[in-house]
Amino acid sequence: MSSTFDQVATIIAETCDIPRDTITPDSHAIDDLGIDSLDFLDIAFAIDKAFGIKLPLEKWTQEVNDGKATTEQYFVLKNLSARIDELVAAKGAGA
Amino acid sequence: MQLEYFILIDRILDLNIGEKTIQVEAQVPQHNTIFEGHFPGYPIMPGVLLIESMAQTSGWLLLALMKFERMPFLAAVKEAKMRGFVSPGEVLTIDANVLHEGSGYAMTEAKVRVGGKLKCNATITFSHIPFPNPDLRGHMEAMAKRVGFPQQAIAHD
Numbered sequence: 482m483s484s485t486f487d488q489v490a491t492i493i494a495e496t497c498d499i500p501r502d503t504i505t506p507d508s509h510a511i512d513d514l515g516i517d518s519l520d521f522l523d524i525a526f527a528i529d530k531a532f533g534i535k536l537p538l539e540k541w542t543q544e545v546n547d548g549k550a551t552t553e554q555y556f557v558l559k560n561l562s563a564r565i566d567e568l569v570a571a572k573g574a575g576a
Numbered sequence: 577m578q579l580e581y582f583i584l585i586d587r588i589l590d591l592n593i594g595e596k597t598i599q600v601e602a603q604v605p606q607h608n609t610i611f612e613g614h615f616p617g618y619p620i621m622p623g624v625l626l627i628e629s630m631a632q633t634s635g636w637l638l639l640a641l642m643k644f645e646r647m648p649f650l651a652a653v654k655e656a657k658m659r660g661f662v663s664p665g666e667v668l669t670i671d672a673n674v675l676h677e678g679s680g681y682a683m684t685e686a687k688v689r690v691g692g693k694l695k696c697n698a699t700i701t702f703s704h705i706p707f708p709n710p711d712l713r714g715h716m717e718a719m720a721k722r723v724g725f726p727q728q729a730i731a732h733d
Contacts, residue, residue: 519651522681522701529678539680 506559630686
């Protein structure tokens with residue numbers, strides 16, 4: 482799996498004290514790993530710092546609340562990793 | 577400091593938008609019923625109120641950075657350390673800086689000093705949302721004037 486996923490999984494394991502080997506690309510951060518919104522702020526902070534980006538949590542939450550997206554699109558870890566890669570690429574393109 | 581109204585900050589001494597720092601001052605009241613219980617014969621400022629003073633200091637900083645468009649709410653306190661007693665009547669100097677600005681949340685670091693001596697510090701997380709109603713925003717702007725908030729830092733509709 483991508484190094485992005487590995488980094489994200491390590492961040493989640495360390496931030497939420499979840500055994501690393503239980504975190505897979507198909508894990509849903511909320512439904513499978515039991516991470517709540519407050520804990521996810523710590524994860525977002527660590528991801529923002531590690532990748533030099535700003536996870537658009539508010540936009541994602543709004544999209545989910547409006548029925549325009551599912552939580553799986555953003556919070557299944559392989560999808561989250563893909564979103565991170567997109568944000569990193571967009572940042573690089575804009576630099 | 578008006579503990580009855582949960583107003584912990586007396587005045588803003590310095591607000592640096594560019595550096596994302598703030599310094600405020602607050603005097604612990606000489607007399608308050610809180611000290612009758614905390615503790616009888618040995619009054620000291622409760623640690624939770626010192627934490628709240630750091631949260632309110634950070635809150636003013638975040639309000640400034642968000643141009644009074646959004647309201648920060650306390651979400652988490654980490655590494656809060658009470659390093660020394662604070663007594664009635666003492667003047668607190670509280671500094672805060674932004675550690676990170678995320679999407680819908682922010683983290684700050686804050687320190688309380690008395691006479692230059694560090695009394696407590698913490699890392700604080702806030703979630704923030706658009707002001708839920710005009711009344712709250714109006715109240716915060718009125719409070720801002722009262723504590724000497726630089727008026728140019730308050731955006732107007």
